[in-house]
Amino acid sequence: MSLRDFQAALSHLYLKPSFRRRFTLHPDRTLKTFRLKPPEARALKALDRARLEAFCEGLELKNSARLEACFRGTARLVKGRFRSWYREYSDRHSDIREWPEKLEAFAVLLFHQLKREGFPPHATELARFEFHKAMLGHWCGRGVRPSLLKGLGLRRYRGRVAPDGARRRRLHAGFMAGYGYDVLALAEGRIRVLFYKPTRYSPLKAVRLRGDGG
Amino acid sequence: MDSRQAREALHRAPVLGAGLGYRPEIAQEILEHCEEIQVVEVLADRILRGARRDWEEVRDLARILPVIPHGVNLSIGSVDCLRDTPYLKALARLSKWIEFPYYSDHFALTKVLGRDIGHLTPVWLTRAQLEVVVANIRVVQRRLQRPLVLETITVPFEIPGGEMDAAEFLNEAVRRTGCGLLLDLTNVFINGKNLGFPPEGFLKRLDLGAVCQIHLAGGIRRSGVWVDSHSAPVQDAVWRLFETALPRCPNLKAVIIERDSRFTRFSGLLSEVRRVRRLWEKKKIY
Numbered sequence: 391m392s393l394r395d396f397q398a399a400l401s402h403l404y405l406k407p408s409f410r411r412r413f414t415l416h417p418d419r420t421l422k423t424f425r426l427k428p429p430e431a432r433a434l435k436a437l438d439r440a441r442l443e444a445f446c447e448g449l450e451l452k453n454s455a456r457l458e459a460c461f462r463g464t465a466r467l468v469k470g471r472f473r474s475w476y477r478e479y480s481d482r483h484s485d486i487r488e489w490p491e492k493l494e495a496f497a498v499l500l501f502h503q504l505k506r507e508g509f510p511p512h513a514t515e516l517a518r519f520e521f522h523k524a525m526l527g528h529w530c531g532r533g534v535r536p537s538l539l540k541g542l543g544l545r546r547y548r549g550r551v552a553p554d555g556a557r558r559r560r561l562h563a564g565f566m567a568g569y570g571y572d573v574l575a576l577a578e579g580r581i582r583v584l585f586y587k588p589t590r591y592s593p594l595k596a597v598r599l600r601g602d603g604g
Numbered sequence: 605m606d607s608r609q610a611r612e613a614l615h616r617a618p619v620l621g622a623g624l625g626y627r628p629e630i631a632q633e634i635l636e637h638c639e640e641i642q643v644v645e646v647l648a649d650r651i652l653r654g655a656r657r658d659w660e661e662v663r664d665l666a667r668i669l670p671v672i673p674h675g676v677n678l679s680i681g682s683v684d685c686l687r688d689t690p691y692l693k694a695l696a697r698l699s700k701w702i703e704f705p706y707y708s709d710h711f712a713l714t715k716v717l718g719r720d721i722g723h724l725t726p727v728w729l730t731r732a733q734l735e736v737v738v739a740n741i742r743v744v745q746r747r748l749q750r751p752l753v754l755e756t757i758t759v760p761f762e763i764p765g766g767e768m769d770a771a772e773f774l775n776e777a778v779r780r781t782g783c784g785l786l787l788d789l790t791n792v793f794i795n796g797k798n799l800g801f802p803p804e805g806f807l808k809r810l811d812l813g814a815v816c817q818i819h820l821a822g823g824i825r826r827s828g829v830w831v832d833s834h835s836a837p838v839q840d841a842v843w844r845l846f847e848t849a850l851p852r853c854p855n856l857k858a859v860i861i862e863r864d865s866r867f868t869r870f871s872g873l874l875s876e877v878r879r880v881r882r883l884w885e886k887k888k889i890y
Binding site: 392393394396397398400401404405429430432433436437438441442444445448449452453456488492 | 682683684713716717719720721722723725728732733736760761762763764765829
C-alpha cells in the first residue's frame with residue numbers, strides 16, 4: 391500500500407503547482423495526507439528542489455502545449471493568460487486520466503474564464519469551435535462513425551460534420567473524416583483554415599480553403 | 605510466456621540491422637530508401653490511438669520492412685500499470701496484427717493511480733519497486749506472448765533513498781523476467797552530463813548481454829541542461845559510446861536512429877544509418 395501512496399505523492403508533486411508550493415513551505419504537514427513510511431517521506435523531502443521545479447516547469451509547458459495546440463486561435467487571442475489558466479486547470483483536474491476528458495475539463499474552465507475576464511464574445515465562439523473541432527478530430531481520428539457523434543451534440547451539415555448547425559452555418563470549416571485542419575489566423579472573428587489531405591504514407595499535401603468565423 | 609521462454613525468444617530473434625524511427629514526416633523517404641534502411645521502429649501509441657488507416661499503414665509497412673513497435677505509455681513502474689486493461693488489450697491486438705520479435709517501452713512511470721503524468725519520470729530504485737516492476741513485466745509478456753524490452757530513460761533528477769543503482773535494478777529485472785534491454789546511449793550520455801557521472805561506468809555495470817536494441821539520437825543543451833530533444837544529429841561523444849558498447853552487446857538485434865523534428869535533411873539521417881552499419885560490420889558481430 392505504501393508504494394502506492396509514495397507514487398501518488400510523487401504524481402501530486404509533478405502535476406499540482408499548489409501542492410508543490412505547500413510541500414516547499416510545510417513538507418511534513420503536506421505529506422501527512424499520504425500513508426508514507428519514514429524512508430519514503432525522507433526520500434520525498436530530500437528531492438533536489440531546484441531540479442524538481444525545473445522538471446515540473448518543463449512538464450507543464452509540454453502538457454499545456456498539447457491543449458494549446460487544440461485552442462491555437464484562442465491562445466493567440468488571450469496570450470499569456472492561457473498558461474495561467476492551464477495552471478489553474480492542472481491544480482483542479484490533475485486526476486483526469488485520459489484524452490478527451492482532459493480536453494473537456496479544460497474547455498469548461500476556458501469558457502468560464504473567457505467570460506469572467508471580459509474577453510469579446512467571438513473569443514468564446516472561437517474557443518467553442520476549436521473545442522468541437524478537437525473533439526471531432528479525436529473521435530474521427532479513432533475511426534468513430536459520424537453518426538456516433540450525436541452523443542456529443544453535433545450533427546452532419548451538407549455532407550460534413552459541423553458543430554451544432556444553424557449558429558455555425560457560415561463557418562466553412564467543417565470536419566471531414568480523414569482530414570485534419572489547422573486554424574492559421576484570427577482577425578475580427580475571421581478564421582482562415584488550412585486542410586491537410588493525407589496521402590497513403592504522407593500527410594504533407596495541402597489544400598487551402600477559406601471560411602468565415604461565426 | 606515465462607522468463608525462460610522470453611529469454612529464448614530474444615536469443616532466437618533475427619538480427620534486424622540498422623534503421624530509423626518511422627515518422628509521417630519522413631515516411632516517403634524511408635520507403636524510397638528501404639534497401640539501405642534495414643528496420644523501422646514505429647510508435648505503438650500512435651497506432652493504438654489511431655484510426656483503421658493507421659493500423660493498415662503499419663501492416664503494409666511490415667510487409668516491406670521489419671517493424672519494431674515502441675511504446676511510451678505502459679508505465680512499467682506503476683503499482684497500477686496492469687489496471688489499464690484497454691491499453692494492454694490494444695497492445696495484444698497489435699501483437700496479433702503484425703509480426704515483430706519483441707515489444708519495447710520505457711523503464712519509467714508515466715501514469716500513477718489514474719493520473720497521466722504526460723512524460724517519462726524516474727522509478728524509485730528500491731526492492732519494493734523492483735517487485736512491482738518484475739510482476740508487471742511478467743504479466744505484459746504473458747499477455748503479448750512476446751518478450752518485453754525496457755529502455756533506459758533520461759532522468760531529470762534522482763529520487764533519493766534508493767537501495768540500488770539503475771544498472772543493478774535493470775540487471776535484476778532482466779535476470780528474473782527474461783526481458784531485454786534497449787540501451788539509449790544518448791540518454792546515458794545526457795544522464796552522465798546532467799547528474800555528473802561517467803557514462804562508461806554505467807555501461808560497465810549494466811548487463812550488456814541483455815541489450816537487444818540501441819537508440820541513438822541528437823540532444824541539445826538548453827540553459828545549461830542537456831535535453832534528449834531528438835532534433836539534432838547524433839553527438840560525437842554518443843558515437844564514441846556506441847563504439848565502446850557495440851562489441852560488448854553480443855545479442856544486439858537492431859540499432860535505431862531517432863529523430864522527432866528538424867527533418868530538413870534526410871540525407872543526414874541516412875548517413876547516420878550508414879555509419880551504424882559500417883561500425884557494426886567492422887566489429888564483425890553480424
